[in-house]
Amino acid sequence: MHVVVVGGSLAGLRTAEALRKQGHDDRITVVGAEPRLPYDRPPLSKQLLTGKVGADATALGGADDLGVEWLLGRTASGLDLDRRRVVLAGGEQIGFDALVLATGSRARRLPLLEGWTGVHLLRTLDDALALRQALDHGSPRVLVVGAGVVGLEVASSARTLGLEVTVVELAGAPLARVVGERLAPVVAEMHREHGVDLRLGVSVEAVEGSGRVEALRLGDGSRVAADVVVVGVGAEAVTDWLEGSGVDIADGVSCDSRLRVRAGGRPLPHLVAAGDLARWDLPGLGPTRLEHWTNAVESAAAAAATLLRGDEAPAYDPVAYVWSDQHDRKIQVVGLHRPGDESEVVEGSLGDRRFVAAFGRGGRLVAGVGFGRPAKVMALRRLIAEGAPYPPEL
Numbered sequence: 519m520h521v522v523v524v525g526g527s528l529a530g531l532r533t534a535e536a537l538r539k540q541g542h543d544d545r546i547t548v549v550g551a552e553p554r555l556p557y558d559r560p561p562l563s564k565q566l567l568t569g570k571v572g573a574d575a576t577a578l579g580g581a582d583d584l585g586v587e588w589l590l591g592r593t594a595s596g597l598d599l600d601r602r603r604v605v606l607a608g609g610e611q612i613g614f615d616a617l618v619l620a621t622g623s624r625a626r627r628l629p630l631l632e633g634w635t636g637v638h639l640l641r642t643l644d645d646a647l648a649l650r651q652a653l654d655h656g657s658p659r660v661l662v663v664g665a666g667v668v669g670l671e672v673a674s675s676a677r678t679l680g681l682e683v684t685v686v687e688l689a690g691a692p693l694a695r696v697v698g699e700r701l702a703p704v705v706a707e708m709h710r711e712h713g714v715d716l717r718l719g720v721s722v723e724a725v726e727g728s729g730r731v732e733a734l735r736l737g738d739g740s741r742v743a744a745d746v747v748v749v750g751v752g753a754e755a756v757t758d759w760l761e762g763s764g765v766d767i768a769d770g771v772s773c774d775s776r777l778r779v780r781a782g783g784r785p786l787p788h789l790v791a792a793g794d795l796a797r798w799d800l801p802g803l804g805p806t807r808l809e810h811w812t813n814a815v816e817s818a819a820a821a822a823a824t825l826l827r828g829d830e831a832p833a834y835d836p837v838a839y840v841w842s843d844q845h846d847r848k849i850q851v852v853g854l855h856r857p858g859d860e861s862e863v864v865e866g867s868l869g870d871r872r873f874v875a876a877f878g879r880g881g882r883l884v885a886g887v888g889f890g891r892p893a894k895v896m897a898l899r900r901l902i903a904e905g906a907p908y909p910p911e912l
């Protein structure tokens with residue numbers, strides 16, 4: 519069975535590894551649009567920006583030892599499901615017996631900020647190297663648009679470098695989707711105490727400059743001078759190459775509970791998805807898509823098992839996990855909380871910014887958020903997996 523993997527990053531690499539580990543010794547080909555072997559993205563907004571590590575340290579090891587054919591710098595532009603072929607930009611076609619879709623996500627753009635020198639996105643190693651070079655050049659004033667995970671990590675890294683940083687966010691709270699409304703003020707306070715000028719509930723209205731950005735005008739009438747602007751307004755699944763292929767696309771690709779990709783509503787046994795791209799039926803919760811490192815790794819193992827074992831493979835039913843390093847704190851979230859869930863601090867205090875908060879729904883523990891409490895958060899992850907009651911005993 520020739521397995522073709524489209525997407526040569528974390529989920530693609532880990533699926534190839536899992537296929538080998540689970541006994542697939544036949545041909546594997548990985549098609550990757552980026553011209554390099556897989557590397558890790560989390561350090562891009564953290565250690566790489568602050569200069570603690572160089573580009574080499576972001577490499578994900580093991581890619582060379584799998585007996586996999588890597589087609590790097592090659593972009594899939596289409597999929598012919600009937601003839602089981604992936605079409606590459608340039609016209610070459612690659613036949614497959616089984617296909618793994620792992621094209622992940624790309625940084626969302628803001629049309630208003632397109633085409634200006636000094637404006638950066640952060641998704642790839644090249645993006646990170648370009649941003650780092652800009653941050654190293656004199657003492658630029660940095661303006662981050664968007665107070666999500668990547669935007670706030672960039673703000674934190676730029677403050678570590680001693681730079682003046684403003685963050686502009688349309689919502690009334692930072693990181694609210696990740697940590698929940700109640701804990702978002704803790705994030706805001708932390709950034710302000712570390713010298714970030716955090717502007718909440720305000721839009722970006724206009725750019726000033728001539729070719730190179732000099733300032734942004736905000737919806738409240740204020741003007742923020744900036745030499746470097748970083749757009750951190752989230753990511754979107756990369757599905758354009760699948761348009762017209764028959765694969766069901768809806769905020770990622772639609773998958774069943776074993777990560778089998780649907781076409782016309784029917785899951786196909788020889789087509790699976792993994793990582794940021796997969797939107798799958800999470801048992802008990804319904805269609806879910808996660809842009810988390812751990813999900814890329816765990817879904818890769820599950821997708822490989824489905825390809826090799828079909829219905830004998832277990833449903834993919836993880837307890838979600840994402841972390842973010844900002845200033846001197848590791849923020850971790852396990853499980854999935856929703857507005858309206860009960861929540862309480864079960865250890866530590868918000869004031870110290872060292873705490874664990876638990877979230878419950880219908881008497882069950884469903885999620886936890888920790889600041890500077892890694893071991894306890896992992897204990898909560900286990901409790902969620904066991905179906906523990908809410909409030910939990912830690």
Ligand SMILES: Cc1cc2nc3c(=O)[nH]c(=O)nc-3n(C[C@H](O)[C@H](O)[C@H](O)COP(=O)(O)OP(=O)(O)OC[C@H]3O[C@@H](n4cnc5c(N)ncnc54)[C@H](O)[C@@H]3O)c2cc1C
Pocket residue numbers: 524525526527528529530549550551552558559560561562563592593594595620621622623624640641642668756759792793794795808809810811812814839840841842843
């Ligand atoms: C700056 C940054 C920091 C992060 N920090 C954290 C963190 O601290 N914690 C955490 O949990 N998560 C973090 N993440 C998220 C995590 O890195 C992602 O969830 C993970 O990279 C997803 O892996 P993936 O392989 O599914 O997708 P991606 O990493 O997006 O890789 C997809 C690959 O597919 C390639 N591709 C796309 N289209 C095509 C095509 N048509 N043909 C061929 N190849 C194609 C792309 O070029 C890319 O190399 C961070 C992400 C970024 C960008």
